[in-house]
Amino acid sequence: MSSVFAIARYTIIEQIRNRLYQIILFFGGAILASSLLLGALAPGHKVRVIFDLGLVMLELFGLATAVFGAVSLVTQEIESKTIYLLLTRPLRRPAYILGRFLGLVAAVSITMVAMAILHVLVMVSDRMWFQVFTADWSFWTVYPLLVFMSMGKMLITAAVALFFSLFATSSVSALVFTGFFWVAGHFGPELSFMINKTVQGPLRTVLHAAAAVFPNFQYFNFRDMYAIPGFPGYEFIGWAVLYALAYAGALLTVSMILFSRKEF
Amino acid sequence: MMNRSIPLVRKSHLAFLIIFVSLVILAQWRIESRFRWPFPALSELEVSENYAGDLGALFLGAHRVAADIAYIQLLQYYGMGEDERKVGRPTLVTPWGHHISDDEAGVYPRLKEKAVRLLRLDPYFNAAILEAAGALAFNQVRIDESLELLREAIQRDPSFYRYHLYVAAILYRSKGNDAELIKTLEEAMNYNDCPPLLQNILGNLLKKTGRYEESARVFIHIIQTGAREADRNTARQKLVEILQEHPDLQRLYPQ
DSSP: OHHHHHHHHHHHHHHHHOHHHHHHHHHHHHHHHHHHHHHHTSTTOHHHHHHHHHHHHHHHHHHHHHHHHHIIIIIHHHHTTTHHHHHTSSOOHHHHHHHHHHHHHHHHHHHHHHHHHHHHHHHHTSHHHHHHHTTTSOHHHHHHHHHHHHHHHHHHHHHHHHHHHHHSSSHHHHHHHHHHHHHHHTTHHHHHHHHHHSOSSHHHHHHHHHHHHSOOGGGGOHHHHTTSTTOOOHHHHHHHHHHHHHHHHHHHHHHHHHHHTBOO | OBOTTSOSSOHHHHHHHHHHHHHHHHHHHHHHHHOOOOSOOGGGSOOSTTHHHHHHHHHTTOHHHHHHHHHHHHHHHHHSOOGGGOOOOOOEEOTTSOEEOHHHHOOOTTHHHHHHHHHHHOTTOHHHHHHHHHIIIIISOOHHHHHHHHHHHHHHOTTOHHHHHHHHHHHHHHOSOHHHHHHHHHHHTTSTTOOHHHHHHHHHHHHHTTOHHHHHHHHHHHHHHOSSHHHHHHHHHHHHHHHHHOGGGGGGOOO
């Protein structure tokens, strides 16, 4: 287990030193701050716009950190053969995968928490509208929950990005495949809709298979649904967290199986 | 190339995989039994010049952001100079007798379309939908379009009582459509947070149309459930008037 944590620690340090990571963080901050401008275009709903846009940006930059982190750390390590330096040591391959994954998740979490703090500061900068916006609900309880649920998406995304980084033929294909999973993951309800509208046959089977393989990110989309009346409560959150952990666990296990058999 | 000296899949890996996949299936099943996707299907979106942008936002799972952008675009449309859209419309006279000149009202033929786009992106952006409905009804005097918008809004988010309030206000002020107004208000009464103002309008209307018993029941409901003393007193006064005219209804409220 110590080797797992050593690799995780090493991954976090590498990520933080990575110029790409710093650029992502910088741009994330800049875009969050500039959401003030967009908010100004919606008088009366200024804080709502900043709130919504900020939460989406938080996720998108989390996604960018996960994808670019996985690609820059793993794919390039394989392409440049520097992975030999690690694998020739007494290190089990599953430990390498798990360490990389944990490090990646930690780096993504650091990005999201840093951006969330900035996001809150931007929102509370307009105290009057912030109070109007949060008059009917408890912002300080709900907001951390929304960020936490977004991290559920990131957990799965980091596992997907790591999987493709290990087995895609190039960095670009790893980026594209992970992006495709991200988009497809937001189409869970649409897939269910299509399944219901499709008569029995091969297409329905394909749709069922797609619904089973692609993660359903809408389970974690609390930022769009928190204000909806009758929205499921904490039990739902528990199942969603279990779903994220199990999906990431399954994908990591597949990665470990394939990576254990991979020859360099 | 695969290394053939080790088994295809280790038993421990296989066991983990089976456990994780089982947990995914279990969690998905439990979630699906509670999860009702609250947004309209993509096929229901309003197709406009912004359709690609709307889809792009939804690809990222950002319904609220898509609706925020639609709202900003609606404001820009409704707020920008309308000279180019003027088509020589004569001065409008509102159903309640207020004269609005073209300079005041402007002509915004696509206002409802833009409001529907917003509504279908996020049916729970209630305040923005009310703004659009209000602009259509009270500024543009396009009562029918406003009511169509509100009807769809009610269908998509029936728990938001203020839609009913707006419908009631529009119909009440435009007069002559009492049957529709009563139907809408009776539906609004089904929600716990239906405001006494709406209940009061319903009671008055029922009384006006000769449905005294139903009217009395509405006022009794306000007396029993109204949070404010002023609302309860008004309802009590109305009830007394009904009971004086129709003593046989005393049985409804023996006190």
